[in-house]
Amino acid sequence: MAFRMGLIGKKVGMTQVFSADGERVPVTVIAAGPCVVLSKRTPENDKYAAIQIGFDEKKPERVNRPEAGLFKKANTKPTKIIREIRLADGEVAKYEVGQVLRPSEVFKAGNCVDVIGQSKGKGYQGVMKRHKLGGNRSTHGMHEFFRHGGSIGCRLTPGRVHKGKRMSGHMGDERKTIQNLEVFDILADENILLIRGAVPGAKHEYVLIQNAVKKVLYKRKRHEPLEEKSKNPMKASKAAAGTKK
Numbered sequence: 001m002a003f004r005m006g007l008i009g010k011k012v013g014m015t016q017v018f019s020a021d022g023e024r025v026p027v028t029v030i031a032a033g034p035c036v037v038l039s040k041r042t043p044e045n046d047k048y049a050a051i052q053i054g055f056d057e058k059k060p061e062r063v064n065r066p067e068a069g070l071f072k073k074a075n076t077k078p079t080k081i082i083r084e085i086r087l088a089d090g091e092v093a094k095y096e097v098g099q100v101l102r103p104s105e106v107f108k109a110g111n112c113v114d115v116i117g118q119s120k121g122k123g124y125q126g127v128m129k130r131h132k133l134g135g136n137r138s139t140h141g142m143h144e145f146f147r148h149g150g151s152i153g154c155r156l157t158p159g160r161v162h163k164g165k166r167m168s169g170h171m172g173d174e175r176k177t178i179q180n181l182e183v184f185d186i187l188a189d190e191n192i193l194l195i196r197g198a199v200p201g202a203k204h205e206y207v208l209i210q211n212a213v214k215k216v217l218y219k220r221k222r223h224e225p226l227e228e229k230s231k232n233p234m235k236a237s238k239a240a241a242g243t244k245k
Contacts, residue, residue, distance in 0.1 A: 003088045005106050006210030007032045008055035008081050009193065011117070013203050017184065017194065027184050027194040030115075032103040032209055034191055037095050038074045038082065049092045053101065054079030055206070074098050081206050104188035112180045112212035117201035121173035131166040176200040182218035 009032035016026050033055065041050040054071075058078040063071065071078050074097050095101075107113065127133045127149040135147050149168070152161050182196040193209065196218070201207055 002213045003049075003086050003091065004211040004213065005087065005091075006085055006113075006208055007035050007101060007103060007106055008053060008083055009033065009103075009207050009209055010056065011199060011201050011203055011205050011207055012192075014198065019184075025184060025196055026198075027196055028199045030193045030195060030199070030207065030209065031191060032107075032193045033101060035101045036074070036076045036079065037097055037099045037101065038070055038076065038079075039097060040092055040095065041084070042092060043089055048086065049089045050084045050086045051092060051095050052082060052084050054082050056080040083208060085210070102188070103191055103193050104186050107183050107186060107193065107209070107211070109183050109186055110218060111183050112215040112218050113183055113195065114177055114179045114210050114212050115181055115195065115199040115207050116175065116177045116210070117199055117205060117207040119172050119174050119176045119200045120202050122171035124169065125171040126168045127166060130168060130171045133166065180212050180215045180218070 009030040012029040012031055014026060014028050016024055019025055035053040035055045037051050038054050039052040041048055041052070043049055054076070056079055058080045060068075060078055063078045067078065067082075076098055122129075126147055128135050128147050133149060136142055136145050136150075138146055149166065152165055152167065154160065154162070178197070178199055181199070183193060184196045185194040186192070187194070195209075199207060
């Protein structure tokens with residue numbers, strides 16, 4: 001199991017920024033933290049190592065008794081979201097209960113992260129939207145079966161519908177993980193992460209950002225500069241003739 005540090009955040013939305021070499025980059029804006037350490041799990045007491053973190057303040061009157069005891073013990077304000085981050089045995093000692101964690105302390109610009117969130121719910125959908133099936137042809141003699149999935153039976157043997165058959169049903173609203181996204185920039189004063197690309201979930205939804213399992217640094221695809229075409233028609237025709245040979 002890969003142990004890596006992470007933070008809870010809230011998806012603000014998407015925008016675009018420009019890199020130093022002029023590339024236009026689509027980024028997702030995430031308000032990551034500040035998160036507070038509520039408790040620690042140690043191998044001696046709990047048989048595993050982890051820290052429990054909270055994010056986004058909550059009204060005290062909306063806290064139940066077990067949660068109130070947890071926040072009172074940590075001497076912190078109540079939070080809406082509580083998550084556990086599994087760590088290696090020696091990493092837990094670096095954190096103290098009540099410590100505030102900020103994105104600039106956990107992540108670095110240019111590194112890769114994995115973002116976990118709840119995808120948008122699409123409701124009950126048919127096979128064409130849910131599974132990208134092509135449907136039947138709209139030719140002469142075809143009627144009422146344009147967007148259907150077709151037959152699902154298997155005749156006498158095995159006489160049942162196989163599990164996992166692509167059929168209509170509930171679409172979306174699932175826990176999704178997008179791996180190896182680049183931390184394009186960190187706005188330390190505002191606790192904002194700019195992550196290259198899209199992350200699962202709608203605006204103002206909570207996500208979990210963790211250091212990537214597979215990659216450490218983001219490698220941008222190499223873009224070769226385009227050769228300038230000559231404005232002289234004679235030279236252009238000769239160059240084309242040379243490529244044909």
